[in-house]
Amino acid sequence: WDTTGLAGSYALRAVLADGAGNTTASTITIRVDNAAPTGTVAIDAGAAVARNPAVTLALSAVDPAPGSGVRQMRFTNGGATTWSAWEPVATTKAWSLAAGDGAKTVAVQVKDAAGNVATFRDGIRLDTVKPSGTVTIDQGATTTASRAVTLTLTATDPTPGSGVAAMRIRNAGGTWSAWQPVATSAPWTLTAGAGGKRVDVQVRDKAGNVSAVASDSITFEP
The missing domain is CATH 2.60.40.10 (Immunoglobulins)
Structure with a gap:
């Protein structure tokens, strides 16, 4: 029985007969399914x-x-x-x-x-590998007379990584900023009071891997 092109339930009936003309019949129902899920x-x-x-x-x-x-x-x-x-x-x-x-x-x-x-x-x-980043305050200056500084940032996700997507920043000992799109520079405000200051940065890739903390320091001399 060729079921090509058929689908659904079919009743098959078989009849057996002997030489004396006696017969017996049997019917079964079969489901034909030629279609892949x-x-x-x-x-x-x-x-x-x-x-x-x-x-x-x-x-x-x-x-x-x-x-x-x-x-x-x-x-x-x-x-x-x-x-x-x-x-x-x-x-x-x-x-x-x-x-x-x-x-x-x-x-x-x-x-x-x-x-x-x-x-x-x-x-x-x-992507199981953490990205890496760097931060430099005011192009590597050692002192500043203003709390308002500019951060220069780099971020790298090793091949075949998913790519760096976000960064966050904090003053040493402070609270992290919200995650924000990664950038090559960012304005930042140092903490009040004269003396040594440190700024920390972390970067995160598209897979959610977070880098080690990168830092730079500068002395605030108002």
């Missing part, structure tokens, strides 16, 4: 970057009517040919990305009760 996978809710290889996959899978129903799923990293074992289909899956920073792809296959398989993928950039 459809679906999607999203890594960490569709994020563009991750700073931890341990991610969560969100999955959706549908077997078009009158399909047999999605039953199982399995996974692999990138172009790997080794898949995880088939397991019952679910809407989420804890997964570990392949080692090493850079662009990553996760592929998922889902299989319906008839054995039809569909494959879909999602990508993300893994």
